Amino acid sequence: MNIEIRGLSKIYPNGHAAIRNVDLDIGTGMFGLLGPNGAGKSSFMRTLVTLQSATSGSILIEGLDINEHRQKIRAMIGYLPQDFTFFSKLKTWEFLDYAARLATNLKKKDRLIKVDHLLDQVGLLDVRERMANKLSGGMKRRLGIAQALIGDPKLLVIDEPTTGLDPEERIRFRNILSDLSQKDVTIILSTHIVGDISSTCHNMAMLNKGEVAFKGSPEGMIDQVRGHVWQVTLGDEEFTEIKNKYSVVSTIPVEGQWEAQLIATDQPHPKAVNVNPNLEHAYVYFMENQLGVSLV
Numbered sequence: 001m002n003i004e005i006r007g008l009s010k011i012y013p014n015g016h017a018a019i020r021n022v023d024l025d026i027g028t029g030m031f032g033l034l035g036p037n038g039a040g041k042s043s044f045m046r047t048l049v050t051l052q053s054a055t056s057g058s059i060l061i062e063g064l065d066i067n068e069h070r071q072k073i074r075a076m077i078g079y080l081p082q083d084f085t086f087f088s089k090l091k092t093w094e095f096l097d098y099a100a101r102l103a104t105n106l107k108k109k110d111r112l113i114k115v116d117h118l119l120d121q122v123g124l125l126d127v128r129e130r131m132a133n134k135l136s137g138g139m140k141r142r143l144g145i146a147q148a149l150i151g152d153p154k155l156l157v158i159d160e161p162t163t164g165l166d167p168e169e170r171i172r173f174r175n176i177l178s179d180l181s182q183k184d185v186t187i188i189l190s191t192h193i194v195g196d197i198s199s200t201c202h203n204m205a206m207l208n209k210g211e212v213a214f215k216g217s218p219e220g221m222i223d224q225v226r227g228h229v230w231q232v233t234l235g236d237e238e239f240t241e242i243k244n245k246y247s248v249v250s251t252i253p254v255e256g257q258w259e260a261q262l263i264a265t266d267q268p269h270p271k272a273v274n275v276n277p278n279l280e281h282a283y284v285y286f287m288e289n290q291l292g293v294s295l296v
């Protein structure tokens with residue numbers, strides 16, 4: 001899979017520029033689009049899956065311009081929107097069968113085989129008879145993935161899939177996506193949860209206010225913060241001073257003091273030592289130092 005995006009902008013009729021001049025190349029595997037709420041992730045995804053047109057710029061998928069080959073492109077894509085909802089009167093398998101009727105020309109027997117295969121793949125075979133709207137939040141999200149997979153897409157576009165899920169469901173969901181990406185499905189995943197990207201994606205971009213703030217590998221983003229992540233253990237008074245001055249990423253109480261990790265360009269306190277950065281540190285660093293967003 002090869003997706004080439006050049007100079008992409010989306011300005012809504014009210015004048016709001018949700019995507020600004022985005023250039024991205026997305027290849028096979030799992031690609032993560034990271035960014036805070038309102039960064040333009042959903043606008044980008046909706047444009048990519050041809051649900052809305054761009055104001056300017058181009059998107060080529062497998063060399064095909066999405067404006068000229070809309071039907072062909074749509075047949076290649078499975079999409080799970082952020083606000084995916086169910087028809088309330090259908091059982092879990094019936095819902096998926098309905099989606100299969102819309103998306104495929106399969107005969108009933110083959111459709112039902114496919115439905116059960118997909119339910120099994122996303123761990124919902126046990127609850128196939130349960131009403132779809134009675135599934136838990138995580139199960140609904142997994143049924144959403146099954147529905148997006150029903151037409152055997154080459155590209156799966158998933159908008160904020162793990163928001164609101166408990167940690168167990170989040171891990172389960174990530175594992176399903178990892179399995180899929182091994183099976184020749186390219187996945188583009190948008191999220192504001194750093195852990196979704198660090199545990200699954202080899203390539204990523206960070207969007208902020210509609211612009212690409214970083215593109216590359218998660219390791220590449222982490223490299224940029226190396227030397228700027230510090231750990232220091234302080235009493236109440238000094239800790240309050242530090243907290244008011246720097247972005248504190250984590251705090252653990254240790255024997256009446258505070259062990260804090262924080263982001264700072266230079267050593268923030270004589271006792272502070274550098275620690276190995278992770279993607280969460282890099283995210284905070286980018287938001288603060290590169291983009292001027294104050295998190296203090």
Ligand SMILES: Nc1ncnc2c1ncn2[C@@H]1O[C@H](COP(=O)(O)OP(=O)(O)OP(=O)(O)O)[C@@H](O)[C@H]1O
Pocket residue numbers: 012013014016017018035036037038039040041042043044160
């Ligand atoms: N149809 C629209 N008309 C006008 N403004 C819009 C429209 N859709 C989105 N926006 C605005 O564009 C910006 C980007 O929104 P978008 O939903 O793409 O961001 P996001 O990164 O997906 O954030 P979230 O996770 O909060 O949905 C926001 O300021 C939003 O209010």
